[in-house]
Amino acid sequence: MKNLVILGAGTAGTIMANKLHHRLDHAEWQITIVDRSALHYYQPGFLFIPFGLYQPEQVVRNKTDFLPAGARFVIGEVDRIEPEHNQVLLANGEILLYDDLIIATGVDIHPEETEGLKGRLWRTSIFDFYTLDGAVALARALKDWPGGRLVVNITEMPIKCPVAPLEFVLLADDFFRLRGIRDKVDLHFVTPLPGAFTKPKASARLGGLLAAKGVRVTPDFSIARVDEDNQTIVAWDDQAVPFDLLVTIPTNKGDAAIARSGLGDELDFVPTDKHTLRSSQYPNIFAIGDATNLPASKAGSVAHFESDVLTENLLSAIAGQPLAAQFDGHVNCFIESGAGRGLLIDFNYEVEPAPGKFPLPGVGPFSLLKETRLNHFGKLAFRHIYWNLLLPGHAMPLVHSHMSLVGKDLS
Amino acid sequence: MITKTYAGKAVAVNEEGYLLDSLAWDEKIAAAIATEEGISELSPDHWKVIFYMRKAFAERGDGPSIRQLTKQSGVDTKRLYQLFPKGPAKKAARVAGIPKPHGCI
Numbered sequence: 186m187k188n189l190v191i192l193g194a195g196t197a198g199t200i201m202a203n204k205l206h207h208r209l210d211h212a213e214w215q216i217t218i219v220d221r222s223a224l225h226y227y228q229p230g231f232l233f234i235p236f237g238l239y240q241p242e243q244v245v246r247n248k249t250d251f252l253p254a255g256a257r258f259v260i261g262e263v264d265r266i267e268p269e270h271n272q273v274l275l276a277n278g279e280i281l282l283y284d285d286l287i288i289a290t291g292v293d294i295h296p297e298e299t300e301g302l303k304g305r306l307w308r309t310s311i312f313d314f315y316t317l318d319g320a321v322a323l324a325r326a327l328k329d330w331p332g333g334r335l336v337v338n339i340t341e342m343p344i345k346c347p348v349a350p351l352e353f354v355l356l357a358d359d360f361f362r363l364r365g366i367r368d369k370v371d372l373h374f375v376t377p378l379p380g381a382f383t384k385p386k387a388s389a390r391l392g393g394l395l396a397a398k399g400v401r402v403t404p405d406f407s408i409a410r411v412d413e414d415n416q417t418i419v420a421w422d423d424q425a426v427p428f429d430l431l432v433t434i435p436t437n438k439g440d441a442a443i444a445r446s447g448l449g450d451e452l453d454f455v456p457t458d459k460h461t462l463r464s465s466q467y468p469n470i471f472a473i474g475d476a477t478n479l480p481a482s483k484a485g486s487v488a489h490f491e492s493d494v495l496t497e498n499l500l501s502a503i504a505g506q507p508l509a510a511q512f513d514g515h516v517n518c519f520i521e522s523g524a525g526r527g528l529l530i531d532f533n534y535e536v537e538p539a540p541g542k543f544p545l546p547g548v549g550p551f552s553l554l555k556e557t558r559l560n561h562f563g564k565l566a567f568r569h570i571y572w573n574l575l576l577p578g579h580a581m582p583l584v585h586s587h588m589s590l591v592g593k594d595l596s
Numbered sequence: 597m598i599t600k601t602y603a604g605k606a607v608a609v610n611e612e613g614y615l616l617d618s619l620a621w622d623e624k625i626a627a628a629i630a631t632e633e634g635i636s637e638l639s640p641d642h643w644k645v646i647f648y649m650r651k652a653f654a655e656r657g658d659g660p661s662i663r664q665l666t667k668q669s670g671v672d673t674k675r676l677y678q679l680f681p682k683g684p685a686k687k688a689a690r691v692a693g694i695p696k697p698h699g700c701i
Contacts, residue, residue, distance in 0.1 A: 341662070379683075405682040407662075409674070421677035451663045480698040 187214050189499075190273055190283040192263055192442070194220035194248050196228075196576070197474030197488035198289035203578030204496045206253035216256040217281055219273070223248055223260050226317060227571055228345075229485065232352055232521065234320035235327055236360045241317060243568075251576045263290070263442040268467045285499060288448075288455050288464075288472040290440035292345055292483060298436040299340055301411030310416065311431045314353060315345065326430065327360070332369030333429030338418055339376045340408050343452075344437045345475055345483040347383055348530070350374070351391055352521045353432065358398045359523035367399075375403045375418065375426055383482075387530055387538040390554055394522060437483070439476055454478035459534070461508040462495045468502070471495055479514070480534065486517040489575055493586035515588040517543075519564035527560035529553050533588040539595050544583040546592025553593065602628035614689065614696050618653060621693030630691045635680070642679050642691075645669055649692035659689040659697035 189205060191198045202218050209216070230244035252258050262276035266286065273281040294315045296303040302311060312326060313319035337354050344350075354374050361367040374381070374395060380388035381395055381402060395402055409421040417425045439453030448455055448466070456465040457477040464470035473495050474488035481487050490512070497510035514534030521527050529551045530538035542549040551563055574581055597616075600609050603624035608616040613632075615621055626646060630638055638646070648669040652660045662685045666673045676684035685697050 407677065421673055422681055451661065451667060 187284045188282055189214055189216050189285050189287070190281050191216065191218040191287045191289060192266075192273065193289035193291055193440075193474075193476065194218050194225070194252065194258065195289065195291050195474065196485045197291070197476075197492065198287070199225070199248070199251050199576050200489060200492040200578050201287055201289060201473060201495060202256050203251075203253055203576070204492055205499065206255055207578070208496060208500060211255055216253070217259060218252060218256055219259045219261060219263060219275070219281070220248060221260070221262050225251060225576075227568055228315075229571075230568060231314055231317060231320045232349055232356070234317070235312075235314050235323040235353075236356055237324055237328070238356075241321055244317065246572065251572075263440070264445065265442055266446040266448060266470075268446070268448070268470060271469065284469065285503065286470045287495070287499070288443070288470065288476050289474050289488075290443060290476045292437045292439055292454075292475040294435040295438050296433065296435040298438075299408060299410065299433075301413050302340075302433060302435060304411065304413055306411065306413055306416070306431075310429065311411070311433060313433055313435060315349075315434065323432065330430065332361070332366045334371045334373065334427060335430045335432065336373045336375055336418065336426055336428035337432045337434075338406075338408060338426075339378070339434045340436050341377055342383070343483060344434050346518070347482055348391075348518050348520045350376075350434050351381060351395070354395065354400050355398065355523040356521060358400065371401070372399065373401045373403065373426065373428075375406045375408075377405065377407045379404050384532065384537045387532075387554060390528075391520070394556070398523070437475075443476070450478050459514070460511040461498050462491060462512060463498065463502070463508060471499060471502075479512075481514040482516045482518070484516055484518060485571070485575070487515070489581075490515045490517075490586040492578070513587050515586060517584070519560055519567060521561065521564050522556050525561050526556045526558055527564050528556055529560045529563065531588060531593075536588065536590065536595070539593040541593035543592070544589075546589075610695075612690075612696060615693040618650065618692075618694045621650075625693065626691050629693075633680075633687055633691060635691070638691075639679070641671055641675065645671055645676065645679060645684070645688050646692045649688050649694055653689075653692075653694040659685065659692075659694050661685055661697060 225246050225248045227244040230239050233239035264274040264276045266273050308322050312323040361370045381392040382388040406420050408418050410419050412419050417427045419425045439449050443449040444453045455472040457472040459479045462471050473491050475483040494510040494512040498508040501508050517531045519527050519529050532538040540554045543551045543553050598609050599606050607620045680687040
């Protein structure tokens with residue numbers, strides 16, 4: 186019997202378990218998947234919780250509901266990977282031997298990396314929405330907040346879902362408008378990037394949207410510390426921004442087990458071939474999703490597109506053949522822009538987000554880089570697609586892992 | 597292709613002003629690009645960062661992130677922002693004649 190071990194049963198790990206369960210010979214291969222938690226979180230839904238638009242129970246399910254029946258699911262902490270011995274050591278002392286290993290351990294937020302962030306103001310006037318706990322605590326804080334200076338700050342790049350902080354600001358504008366206190370709220374978006382987003386064309390479009398909603402933007406701001414006494418965030422170049430409520434997107438890092446294994450870069454991301462998804466160091470280790478160091482957005486759509494490539498390449502590797510499938514860096518994200526509207530962006534390693542129609546050229550029904558009501562419904566419908574099509578590893582109708590240029594205006 | 601002349605030498609750059617060939621770089625070109633970036637004089641600490649950037653790029657094929665710079669160049673984060681205001685990694689990369697680091701996605 187051969188062993189395929191998958192570390193992490195989030196979006197990427199779950200999809201891989203399902204796809205490989207269909208493709209590997211069950212008489213020859215045992216799939217084992219490891220995660221510290223029994224619960225699967227629909228992370229894109231966290232964004233809606235602070236505004237009371239989603240309730241926590243709408244974004245949590247049992248992991249076992251989405252894993253293939255034949256796979257072994259181990260709930261436990263990974264101590265470390267020992268690539269020289271083809272084994273994974275668990276914290277409880279169990280040893281998992283593997284023939285091939287997939288690392289899908291994701292990323293997590295690390296507020297303790299920034300001085301003063303996780304101090305006495307944490308969860309009284311400093312909040313995050315990248316964890317369910319954080320999003321729920323923020324919902325409580327926002328419910329009766331009288332207004333004041335609300336600062337949304339990205340600590341450093343890369344972060345999971347780079348559009349989420351923008352969506353948060355746009356939804357906050359809507360939220361305070363509906364509560365009748367928008368005039369009492371100073372919304373301020375503070376980012377280390379030179380503009381609203383990582384890609385210039387989308388950045389200009391999204392920056393315009395923020396300006397139209399009266400959101401102040403401070404670019405090129407790299408936070409060094411929080412001055413707790415003065416309730417300000419202070420940059421390395423001594424710029425200071427005061428806040429009454431700070432919504433932080435803390436430093437994102439890969440799993441600590443990656444660091445313990447000596448397999449990570451300075452942020453504990455796994456160095457990975459950006460086209461084949463094979464580890465840069467070991468031929469029988471592959472990485473997928475947020476855990477990699479790929480120059481692509483850390484997003485569920487990326488994990489999904491990568492899963493097609495990784496499935497083919499893993500089967501090639503097992504058969505002793507060259508890895509023929511190539512990931513092109515495809516990202517596809519709905520951006521919620523408030524007031525029941527949304528945008529959609531579609532891009533890859535080489536091509537920036539451009540206007541056009543998606544997924545059918547000229548037809549849509551979704552519009553790229555443009556605010557429409559239908560894009561908003563697409564975003565809401567995606568939660569059902571996620572649970573019922575994406576996690577089980579089914580093909581998504583009309584959406585392909587390789588990005589298409591057809592129907593896009595690239596001028 | 598865009599050609600620019602720095603210190604009397606014509607070099608090819610991309611649309612963001614980064615040198616296309618890191619080997620076409622020399623210290624006079626660095627000083628001229630630094631002036632464009634608003635850095636009037638390159639101090640020993642500037643050069644320490646610049647040469648570290650070039651070494652890292654030669655070894656790995658990508659410029660280092662700010663975190664790598666802080667850990668490995670021997671210059672701390674605070675000082676990096678004094679030397680290369682508003683974006684040490686991308687500014688130092690341009691002055692050092694290497695491509696913009698892939699860090700920002």
